[in-house]
Structure formats: C-alpha cells, structure tokens
Amino acid sequence: MKKILIANRGEIALRVMRTARRMGIATVAVYSDADRNAPHVRFADEAVHLGPAPSAQSYLDMDKVIAAARDTGADAIHPGYGFLSENAAFARRVADAGIIFIGPKPHAIEVMGNKLAAKDTVSSYDIPMVPGLDEAVDDPARAREVAAEVGFPILIKAAAGGGGKGMRVVENAEELEEQMQRAISEAKNAFGDGSVFIEKYIGSPRHIEVQVLADTHGHCVHLFERDCSIQRRHQKVVEEAPSAVVAPALRRRMGEAAVKVARSCDYVGAGTVEFLLDEEHNFYFLEMNTRLQVEHPVTELITGIDLVEQQIRVARGEELAFTQDDLRIDGHALELRVYAEDPQNNFLPSIGRLTTYRVPEHARVDGGFEEGMDIPIHYDPMIAKLITHGATRAEAIEKMLDAIGEFHIEGIETTLPFGRFVFTSEPFRSGDFDTKFVQRHFTPEAIAEADAEVSRVAALFAAHLYHQRTQQLSVPASGSPAWLSRH
Structure with missing residues (x-):
C-alpha cells in the first residue's frame, strides 16, 4: 500500500493523513468548492477537486471519489467517518474497482447498518438485549400489544436510524398511534426507510461503547470502553475513557460481548459496539458502528495504540501485533467536541468566520x-476535538479546563463554554450522570453564571497581583523611618 485517498474532509482527513505520512504512505485529498483552501488539501501529497459544496455533488458522489482514486493511482481509500464510511454499496464498488477499502467488508456494514438486522445477527450469541419487538411494525394495534408486554414507557425507533431521528418516547397508550406515525414519517424522510420497531424505554441510561479491532486472520480484541453519555439532541459532545462507573468485572463482560458482536458479522478493522447501561449496571446491546468513531482519540491515549495505523495494517492483511492480554489501561482521557454551535440558543449552528483561532499548546487538538x-453551512459544524490525558480522571479534568481556557475562538459561538460548564459541574466530576445530563443540569443561564464567576475570579486575581506589585515597587520617601530602617 503506497498511496491512500482519504474520502473525507476536515479534521478526520488530516488525522488519517498524519498517520499515513508517518508510515511512509502517500496521501490524496479530495475537496469541494467550500474546502478549496482547507488545511487537509494543502497537507496531502495530491488533491483532487470533486465538485460544488453540497455533499451530494462532492463527498457523497461515489463515481467521483473512485475516479479520483484511479486517476491518482491510489491503492486504497480510507472513508473516515460520516459521508460514505458506512455505505455498503460504496465499499463494494471500491473493492470491485480493485482498490482496498480501509474498513469492514460490505456484509458487515449492511448487517450492522440496520438495527433490526443487527439484533437478529447477534441474537444467538447470548448478548443482552433491551426487551421489545425485534421486527418492523406499522400496525398500532400490534404496537399496543407489545407495549402492554414490556410496559410503558416505550421507545419507537427507526430501523435504519441514527442521531435521534425517527425516535419517539411514548408514555401511554393514548399517544402511541400519533407518535408512531411521526416516527415512521421522520424515518422515511431521513433514511428513505420507514421501518420502526419497539423497545422498552430505559429512562436514565449511560451510553457506553466498546472499541473493537479485528484482523483477517481470526483475531479480535477490545480496547476497553468509552463513556459517551453527555449528549445534546442524542448526539455526543463529551466522551471519556475509561468510564467512571464501569468496574473491572463489568468491563470484562462488556468487552467479551463486544467481541462476540464483531464475530457475529465477521468484522474486520476498527469498529465500535454501543451499549446502554442502566441504573443497576445491567447492559444492553444498542448497535454497532462499522467505522472509526469521532471519539477514537481517547482510546488511543489510554492504550497507546494508533487506531488509524491498525486500520491500515489490517487492510494490508497483517495480523494484529498484540493480544487481549497485552492491552492495559493507562490513566484517563477526555474529549470535548468543539462545535460551531451556540449553547445558549439550544445549540443551534453558529456559522461565520473564525476571526480568532488559537489552540492550546499542552493538549491534543484534532482540527481542520x-x-x-x-x-461552511453544508457540513457537520464540528471545528475541532480537544483531548486531554492524565494519570487520573481528576488530573485529566483539570488539564481539560486549562486547555479550554487557552483555546481562543472568536467570530462564532462554540461549545467551549458548555465544555467548561460540564467539567466544573458536580454531577460530572462525581461521575453521577447519564444521557439526560443536559436536560437535568444545563441551562443557558448556567454558562452566563459560569462566565461571570470566571470573570470575578480573574478580576480578584488581577487586583491581588496589582496590590502585590505596588507593594514591591513602592519606595518610601527619603528620610522616613521606613527608608532609614533599610540602611
């Protein structure tokens, strides 16, 4: 493998390129009109223009991406995450073109891309499942029967869904039919597939995911867990590894379950198995993401393993160079996704120009x-990922707060103030939180109060320094007792 085309943009494109360059592999960037001057385009050895800014005419155009790989002589394509990364048809077409797809086989992407198919695939592997109906339903009468069996509240979910779309919590039988029709309609609009299914609603879960890595020689390991419970609109904002509430025995059971999920679909490469963890620490299989995750850096920092390098090595047909027994957790890592969003306005996108953009020196920043x-308004609003590592969770938190203070962005609103709120909050610092953290603890006023407190402390500190320095620099008048006492 001498040359890789990265079928993505921004921070993940740069992330893949840096590892490829360290491995002596040339890289090809692709870009749209909106990204013509982006850092990932300049960093690559070659760059190919795909088309206009809308992703359907650029990053999602399979023909253009594959043609770019052929024209530049790329041996392989790394899809990053998002865009075409979990598109089985794309993986199949890449392979048919004689190019290596750095990711799982199309079958695994296909099976795990549909929640119902995924549940069916892992059903014989003794993996805990959320009670419910593991088949598509569109009949309200049948839905009422299932709800009566598992008990309200229930969760209606899109089979092909993600990111909270096509998802409805139903508290009672009276609202079931209306919420079901809304979920079906939203699923059709978002995914072109209106299939929905029903699960028991777990009210206060933690979102725990396990990183897995498998080669083509039958070896599969897990690289421990990440806690991704701090979310807004069912999408992650803060992640950490390991979880503050997962004890070694539970970690072992969840890891073994994740490996079973990977084996159930003959998985190859890096993937993530997601679980819900309830208040009694029972865990349930949720889904599998058949790609590199946004939050993979926290796993890299606690294990010392470059996951992108492992993806490339596996794609080259190499065996994993380590076993499960070789893996250890070293310290604690945190990640804050720095989005161009306004936390004080319901996390709505904040589009504009980065008039100031200075990153902290003593933290990992994966940015683009x-x-x-x-x-640009056309893509995900994430600007960068801020990652810290410490010997302990408390140390990682303090390093994160220092890094947030050193991260200067002006021209747009970002999630940096929200991050400061999270990492200073008692629920997070104590580890007593779940996926409802934002609903329970966060208000726009909380950021204003935190900012006011930071300003007050800064003012007091400045006054203290001023007083200290004036005392040091003050010179008593000649002839006074103070002057005489110094000579």
Missing part, C-alpha cells in the same frame, strides 16, 4: 480549520 476560514 485555521484562523480566517469560514465555517
């Missing part, structure tokens, strides 16, 4: 923007 660049 530079000062003076515009945040």
Whole structure:
C-alpha cells in the first residue's frame, strides 16, 4: 500500500493523513468548492477537486471519489467517518474497482447498518438485549400489544436510524398511534426507510461503547470502553475513557460481548459496539458502528495504540501485533467536541468566520480549520476535538479546563463554554450522570453564571497581583523611618 485517498474532509482527513505520512504512505485529498483552501488539501501529497459544496455533488458522489482514486493511482481509500464510511454499496464498488477499502467488508456494514438486522445477527450469541419487538411494525394495534408486554414507557425507533431521528418516547397508550406515525414519517424522510420497531424505554441510561479491532486472520480484541453519555439532541459532545462507573468485572463482560458482536458479522478493522447501561449496571446491546468513531482519540491515549495505523495494517492483511492480554489501561482521557454551535440558543449552528483561532499548546487538538476560514453551512459544524490525558480522571479534568481556557475562538459561538460548564459541574466530576445530563443540569443561564464567576475570579486575581506589585515597587520617601530602617 503506497498511496491512500482519504474520502473525507476536515479534521478526520488530516488525522488519517498524519498517520499515513508517518508510515511512509502517500496521501490524496479530495475537496469541494467550500474546502478549496482547507488545511487537509494543502497537507496531502495530491488533491483532487470533486465538485460544488453540497455533499451530494462532492463527498457523497461515489463515481467521483473512485475516479479520483484511479486517476491518482491510489491503492486504497480510507472513508473516515460520516459521508460514505458506512455505505455498503460504496465499499463494494471500491473493492470491485480493485482498490482496498480501509474498513469492514460490505456484509458487515449492511448487517450492522440496520438495527433490526443487527439484533437478529447477534441474537444467538447470548448478548443482552433491551426487551421489545425485534421486527418492523406499522400496525398500532400490534404496537399496543407489545407495549402492554414490556410496559410503558416505550421507545419507537427507526430501523435504519441514527442521531435521534425517527425516535419517539411514548408514555401511554393514548399517544402511541400519533407518535408512531411521526416516527415512521421522520424515518422515511431521513433514511428513505420507514421501518420502526419497539423497545422498552430505559429512562436514565449511560451510553457506553466498546472499541473493537479485528484482523483477517481470526483475531479480535477490545480496547476497553468509552463513556459517551453527555449528549445534546442524542448526539455526543463529551466522551471519556475509561468510564467512571464501569468496574473491572463489568468491563470484562462488556468487552467479551463486544467481541462476540464483531464475530457475529465477521468484522474486520476498527469498529465500535454501543451499549446502554442502566441504573443497576445491567447492559444492553444498542448497535454497532462499522467505522472509526469521532471519539477514537481517547482510546488511543489510554492504550497507546494508533487506531488509524491498525486500520491500515489490517487492510494490508497483517495480523494484529498484540493480544487481549497485552492491552492495559493507562490513566484517563477526555474529549470535548468543539462545535460551531451556540449553547445558549439550544445549540443551534453558529456559522461565520473564525476571526480568532488559537489552540492550546499542552493538549491534543484534532482540527481542520485555521484562523480566517469560514465555517461552511453544508457540513457537520464540528471545528475541532480537544483531548486531554492524565494519570487520573481528576488530573485529566483539570488539564481539560486549562486547555479550554487557552483555546481562543472568536467570530462564532462554540461549545467551549458548555465544555467548561460540564467539567466544573458536580454531577460530572462525581461521575453521577447519564444521557439526560443536559436536560437535568444545563441551562443557558448556567454558562452566563459560569462566565461571570470566571470573570470575578480573574478580576480578584488581577487586583491581588496589582496590590502585590505596588507593594514591591513602592519606595518610601527619603528620610522616613521606613527608608532609614533599610540602611
């Protein structure tokens, strides 16, 4: 493998390129009109223009991406995450073109891309499942029967869904039919598939995911868990590894279950198995993401393993160079997704120009923007990922707070103030939180109060320094007792 085309943009494109360059592999960037001057385009050895800014005409155009790989002589394509990364048809077409797809086989993507198919696939592997109906339902009468069996509240979910779309919590039988029709309609609009199914609603879960890695020689390991419970609109904002509430015995059971899920679909490469963890620490299989996750850096920092490098090695047909017994957890890692969003306005996108963009020096920042660049409206609003590592969770939190204070962004609103709120909050610091953290603890006023407190402390500190320095620099008048006492 001498040359890789990265079928993505921004921070993940740069992330893959850096590892490829360290491995002596040339890289090819692709870009849209909106990303013509983006850092990932300049960093790559070659770059190919795909088309206009809308992703359907650029990053999602399979023909253009595969043609770019052929024209540049790329041996392989790394899809990153998002865009075409979990598209089985794309993986199949890449292979048919004689190019290596750095990711799982199309079958695994296909099976795990549908929640119902995924549940059916892992059903014979003794993996805990949320009680419910593991088949599509569109009949309200049948839905009422299932709800009566598992008990309200229930959760209606899109089979092909993700990101909270096509998902409805139903508290009682009276609202079931209306919520069901809404879920079906939203699923059709978002995914082109209106299939929905029903599960028992677990009210206060933690979202725990396990990183797995498998080669083509039958070896599969897990690289421990990440806690991704701090979310807004069912999408993650803060992640950490390991979880503050997962004890070694539970970690072992969840890891073994994740490996079974990977084996159930003959998985190859890096993937993530997601679980819900209830208040009694019972865990249930949720889904599998058949790609590299946004939050993979926290796993890299606690294990010392470069997951992108492992993806490339596996795609080259190499065996894993380590076993499960070789893996250890080293310290604690945290990640804050820095989005161009306004936390004080329901996390709505904040589009504009980065008039100031200065990153902290003593933290890992995976970013794809530079000062003076515009945040395009066409793509995900994530600007960068801020990651810290410490010997303990408390140390990682303090390093994160220092890094947030050193991260200067002006011109748009970001989730940095929200991050400061999270990492200073008692529920997070104590580890006593779940996926409802935002609903229970966060208000726009909380950021204003936190900012006011930071300003007050800064003012007091400045006054203290001023007083200290004036005392040091003050010189008593000649002839006074103070002057005489010094000589």
